[in-house]
Amino acid sequence: MLEWSYSGVNFSLKGNGGPDCVNFLSPTSIISETILIIIYSLVAEIYYPWTRSISNYKPNLELRERFGRKLLLASLCLIWGIEIGYKLSTRQLIFILNPCHVVTFLQIILLISPPRNWMHILFRFQTYVVSGATIAIIFPVLNTRILPFEKASYYIHHALMLVTPLYLMRLGGIYNMEPLSNFHWGFISIGFMRLYHYLVLQPISFMTEVNLNSIMCPAVSDPFEGPWYRIAAHIHQTLFILLHGKIYCIIGQKFFVPKQVEIKTVSVHDAKKLIDANGNCIEPDGYAENFCFNSEKLSNGSNIKED
Template sequence: MEWDWAVGGITDEIPRTTGPECINYMTDRRRWTETALLSALFIYIMHGNWKRLAPIRLPPAHEIQKSHSPMRLFLLISMSFVFGIEMGFKLAGGSMIFALNPCHVQTCLQIYLLAAKPTKTTTALFRIQMSNLNGPFLAFVFPEVEGRTYPFEQATYWIQHALLYIIPIYILRSGAYTIEDLGDFKWVKIGTAFMLFYHFLLLSPLSILTGINLDHMLCAALSDPFQGQNYRLFACCHQALLCPLLSKGTVLLFGSGKSRCNENGVHNNVGGGRETYTPPGSEHVLYHQLPPQQEYVTTETMTGEYTMPTTKID
């Protein structure tokens, strides 16, 4: 069969993976209704917060241009190696459809972030994925390794999810990408809404059509304390609380002055050099829009020299 590489090895030997119990856990009508309504809600949340984002401030030019450190290269190679092994296991077991689970998508994103140079786009991606640290956290609290029978397959599970949390901490400490102010929750709302939107727009329909429980969108896990018809609604609520807690808590504990911005979106350059001037009213410019270029004019005052920024019109 042409799809054996993706779904051929998935059986109901592991409870709540597939099979009649999982498929009949709730009605398809209920699943499709939740998918449509919640997807619309998440789009509304993302769009509303996207319009109010402060402009992204990049690190100083010398930080952007410098070559990757040995530690960054080590993490890049390690995560790429572990991810390659994990995909090999999935191909060998005929379960490649599980590569769509969020932790594997986040793995690909972190590999890209480690390899890329800081830009406004990569910084936005980093801030969004900071709201998806619930994946590795829940993987350790509620591990699911029963179906991993190949040698080293369970070890790969633990190493991959550990790296998913270690890499954001390293990036925060290195200052490669800036992070928004601790009191700014717009990026957290976008990241959390996008994560839930991904579940309901992609994983939920695929689960319904294939009968395979992708990231528990078809039926609740046995370890889920919110069993029953409303388990997906409960999941939206407790993840909407957990994601900001993990994101902001990680920044508070491990963020450095290099990576943090002040409440106006200005990069805190603790390493020296001139900080970026933020003109009044630019706080609500979309992240990819550049504020007017500034020139600095020095004037004499009674108490000495004063440097005033003026707008340069191109």
């Protein structure tokens, strides 16, 4: 019934699929790798207490409503729509199941949806698995892209994927990364992606003979081509996903994360005022409206800086 979604896949192109790709690995190798990886992934998902890391902080809504968010959202939706259009026109919509398209969909949700605590989980997950976009740029698979602008669309799409987490970090609040010494989010993301590959992509690939995300045979640009290419991928991708995620932590904290506000209490005659690190007055809960707006001096004689 869904043959139209993959009937246009050209199996004569290396790494695209077909009988040779299906038979690239022995059944014994496929079964043993699948069992081992699924066990590892389930252990990672059960062991790491990911539900305890949900943030209760709200993002900077003023920054969220800036033009940059709308521009990024429009650009991401446009280029993703173009990619889907290519796949529809060539009857290769099945490739929409590849991880980069799934991550793009998650990023669009993050840019569209109002902030909720559960989005904290989604943000950290996509910040790790977006490493696939970097791999796609370093080792591009372009031999299947023959339509006008299709190769340019490939690079623009993956570049926008890499920009999105940094922009979200700029909003602050729930869009934040864990400390550099904490690796549990990285292993959670790796475990989930392994389950997606082996429980979703692999069965569909063998049923359709379409090589989704190189699960049946190596891509044309894979430097580890050979009978052990999947084992090699597990090793180097585990290391790369963790490294890539921590690089995002460093870059985000250095250049994109809003500076945390240091709050202190000062006296104004008989009242208390909350003053941040920049000298701005913060209205405390339970006080009259416009509490901060006056010309009083602090107990140490300095003027209050008002917004």
